[in-house]
Amino acid sequence: MTLAAEGGLARExxxxxxxxxxxxEGAMAQPDRxxxxxxxxxxxxxxxxxxxxxxxxxxxxxxxxxxxxxVPEAYGHLLLCVSKLxxxxxxxxxxxxxxxxxxxxxxxxxxxxxxxxxxxLMKTASGLCEAAPMCRGRLVYVPPHWxxxxxxxxxxxLISLCVYPxxxxxxxxxxxxxxxxxxxxxxxxxxxxxx
Amino acid sequence: MTLAAEGGLARExxxxxxxxxxxxEGAMAQPDRxxxxxxxxxxxxxxxxxxxxxxxxxxxxxxxxxxxxxVPEAYGHLLLCVSKLxxxxxxxxxxxxxxxxxxxxxxxxxxxxxxxxxxxLMKTASGLCEAAPMCRGRLVYVPPHWxxxxxxxxxxxLISLCVYPxxxxxxxxxxxxxxxxxxxxxxxxxxxxxx
Numbered sequence: 215m216t217l218a219a220e221g222g223l224a225r226e227x228x229x230x231x232x233x234x235x236x237x238x239e240g241a242m243a244q245p246d247r248x249x250x251x252x253x254x255x256x257x258x259x260x261x262x263x264x265x266x267x268x269x270x271x272x273x274x275x276x277x278x279x280x281x282x283x284x285v286p287e288a289y290g291h292l293l294l295c296v297s298k299l300x301x302x303x304x305x306x307x308x309x310x311x312x313x314x315x316x317x318x319x320x321x322x323x324x325x326x327x328x329x330x331x332x333x334x335l336m337k338t339a340s341g342l343c344e345a346a347p348m349c350r351g352r353l354v355y356v357p358p359h360w361x362x363x364x365x366x367x368x369x370x371x372l373i374s375l376c377v378y379p380x381x382x383x384x385x386x387x388x389x390x391x392x393x394x395x396x397x398x399x400x401x402x403x404x405x406x407x408x409x
Numbered sequence: 410m411t412l413a414a415e416g417g418l419a420r421e422x423x424x425x426x427x428x429x430x431x432x433x434e435g436a437m438a439q440p441d442r443x444x445x446x447x448x449x450x451x452x453x454x455x456x457x458x459x460x461x462x463x464x465x466x467x468x469x470x471x472x473x474x475x476x477x478x479x480v481p482e483a484y485g486h487l488l489l490c491v492s493k494l495x496x497x498x499x500x501x502x503x504x505x506x507x508x509x510x511x512x513x514x515x516x517x518x519x520x521x522x523x524x525x526x527x528x529x530l531m532k533t534a535s536g537l538c539e540a541a542p543m544c545r546g547r548l549v550y551v552p553p554h555w556x557x558x559x560x561x562x563x564x565x566x567l568i569s570l571c572v573y574p575x576x577x578x579x580x581x582x583x584x585x586x587x588x589x590x591x592x593x594x595x596x597x598x599x600x601x602x603x604x
């Protein structure tokens with residue numbers, strides 16, 4: 215069975231490869247692709263639109279980066295990336311990533327936090343929501359059918375190593391229109407969940 | 410589509426969860442399952458059968474352990490485990506894991522080495538073989554259709570955090586009969602690849 219399966223896909227056979235992850239700093243050496251989201255990419259996501267505008271006018275800083283290794287976006291492969299979310303606030307709201315479902319919504323993702331402090335917000339289309347603490351060494355399992363957004367509540371970058379099925383895809387549209395029911399804001403110097 | 414997909418699987422919807430990985434020591438806190446392979450489980454795998462017998466008679470020490478979190482073994486989920494391979498030799502051959510193809514051979518696996526020194530041996534049914542160095546922070550991508558075996562060439566446990574599609578399965582039988590074309594032996598105090 216192995217022979218037959220391999221024979222049928224012989225042209226696509228990939229050679230093994232590796233990548234170095236700095237486990238102290240959370241940096242990926244030589245990513246194939248870097249996705250950069252500046253503040254201006256986050257229009258409409260935060261409650262305080264004026265505060266976001268001010269941030270954009272003040273230089274439009276990088277909000278988060280995703281460092282990826284590319285593989286075929288096909289069943290059986292695994293995509294891996296390092297997500298780096300910078301610290302900061304828009305008004306009283308901590309910086310977060312856009313968040314997304316997977317296009318093939320029944321696919322999971324593992325997030326291993328390497329650095330920083332924050333929360334993984336998760337929700338289902340049926341209205342369930344969860345907020346999982348993230349800190350160095352914590353691995354969060356985002357099960358199939360859960361949208362997910364990282365929130366940085368600390369003072370340094372929140373960095374995670376993520377692995378997910380390469381055929382999962384990204385569905386940003388549903389979160390762009392629905393948002394998340396929970397927002398994480400600073401109140402009296404502490405991060406609080408606000409619904 | 411998300412709603413429909415989730416609705417159809419509502420009974421199986423998993424709640425998010427997390428697990429702590431000690432990134433310095435390589436330990437998983439509270440695994441759901443621990444697979445333990447003692448020397449006696451490795452009969453037939455090493456070249457020097459008499460040396461293995463002596464090791465078994467001398468107390469049959471643990472050869473390697475796999476610490477797992479369990480999820481449904483179904484498409485979309487991801488299995489994660491910590492593999493801990495102890496240091497040692499059987500004759501002049503460094504300790505290794507049995508090695509396996511995935512039953513669904515077209516599924517990949519990521520190995521993030523957290524501790525130790527060694528090699529990931531990989532082979533295809535068509536006769537390709539590769540040996541990838543493993544050390545802390547190195548992530549090895551085992552592509553679809555490659556059997557894989559860890560070899561510990563160092564003096565401390567070789568520990569990796571592994572993620573793979575939960576529907577992959579393990580095919581040990583083919584390696585049990587074929588073996589690997591490469592063996593890693595100590596020669597004049599160094600690890601050398603021997604074919």
